[in-house]
Structure formats: C-alpha cells, structure tokens
Amino acid sequence: MWFANALTAIRLLLAIPFAYAISYPNWIGSGWTALMIGAALFSDYLDGPVARATNSASPAGMIFDHGTDFFFVTTALASAAHSGLITPFLWPLIIIAFGQYVLDSRFLFKQKTLRMSFLGRWNGVLYFLPLVLIVASRLTGFENYSEALKSTAYYCGLVLLVTTLVSILDRAAAPLREKI
Numbered sequence: 394m395w396f397a398n399a400l401t402a403i404r405l406l407l408a409i410p411f412a413y414a415i416s417y418p419n420w421i422g423s424g425w426t427a428l429m430i431g432a433a434l435f436s437d438y439l440d441g442p443v444a445r446a447t448n449s450a451s452p453a454g455m456i457f458d459h460g461t462d463f464f465f466v467t468t469a470l471a472s473a474a475h476s477g478l479i480t481p482f483l484w485p486l487i488i489i490a491f492g493q494y495v496l497d498s499r500f501l502f503k504q505k506t507l508r509m510s511f512l513g514r515w516n517g518v519l520y521f522l523p524l525v526l527i528v529a530s531r532l533t534g535f536e537n538y539s540e541a542l543k544s545t546a547y548y549c550g551l552v553l554l555v556t557t558l559v560s561i562l563d564r565a566a567a568p569l570r571e572k573i
Contacts, residue, residue: 397444397454403436405461412468415527416476423531430528433465434521456495459517463491466520470550478543479523479550486557487520493564510567512560516553523549 407429414426440458444450467487474481494513523546529535530542 396447397440397449398457400436400440400443401454401458401461404433404465407433408461408465408468411465411524412472415469415472415478415524418531423528423533427528427532430521430525434525437462437521459491459494462517462520463487466517466524467491469524470520473523473527473546473550478527479547480554483550483554483557486554486561490516490557490561490564493561497564497567510560510564512556512563516556516560519549519553519556523547523553 410421411426411429411433414420414429418426437458441450444454467484470479470487471484473479474484490513526542526546526549530539530546535542
C-alpha cells in the first residue's frame, strides 16, 4: 500500500513548486518544470496499477489519488490563469466539479468510494493537457512553436471549461435519471 501512496505523494509534493514554476518561468528553468510535469504524469499513470497489483487499492487510496490530482491541476491551472495563459474561469469550476464529485458520492449516493462519471474522468485526465502544452512552449527546441503551443493551451482551457460545466450539470441531473 505504501508504494502506491508514495507515487501519489510525488504529485502532492510537486504541486506548489510546479504551480510556482508556471507563474514564474525563470524560477527554475523549463527543463526542471518539464521534469516536474513528467514526474507528475508518470506517478499518476502508475499509482493505480501498482495499488491493484499489490492488492492495496482502497477507497482511502482512491480519494488520496483523486484529491492529489485535483490539488495539482487546480493550483497549476490557477497559476496559468494568473499569468494569462488560460481562462481564469476554469480552475474555480474544477473546484466546484470536484466538490460535487466528492459530496454526491458520499452523501447523495452513500458510497465509500468516489462515484466517477465518464466525462468527469476524461476531464480529470485532460486537465493536465494545457499544463503540458505550456511547459512545452517554454522548452529549448520549441521556440518556433511557442506561440502555437500557448494558443493551443488557451483553447484547450476553453474546451475544458465547457466540458467541466457539462460534467457538473450531468452529475446534478444523475439523481433525477436514476429515480425514473
């Protein structure tokens, strides 16, 4: 159990330094920022399979994983919004969506595990995309693509804003569909 949680903890430890690096690109340099997002993605990819392979998957581990993902992307996207790189409305909507995800799983559906939705799951994965694009736009060798990568990150943020709103509305309507 400890290894899967240690992988998740990597993202937790990187969240604040990574968010700071997004707002202040000269702080540690683009290579280190790329290494941080790479470590975050790698740890996110591995923690679930490791937990399942070691029979240590648990509701608490799932909440730790999803909560850490939420904290990592929300702080980084807030920093990106602060820097004018993405819409400032995305990260507050992510807070609402995640709160709804946790609260309705626990109190409305009375589950010990988080009750995922298809769109919410894909949003959770794709919240990393604008961050990867922003980091890539700063890397040596990508100078000719910097503006295109930043524009793509901005428009990805707008698409995620819409899909997050749709996810919130879909989750709000779920109890009505289940009563029919």
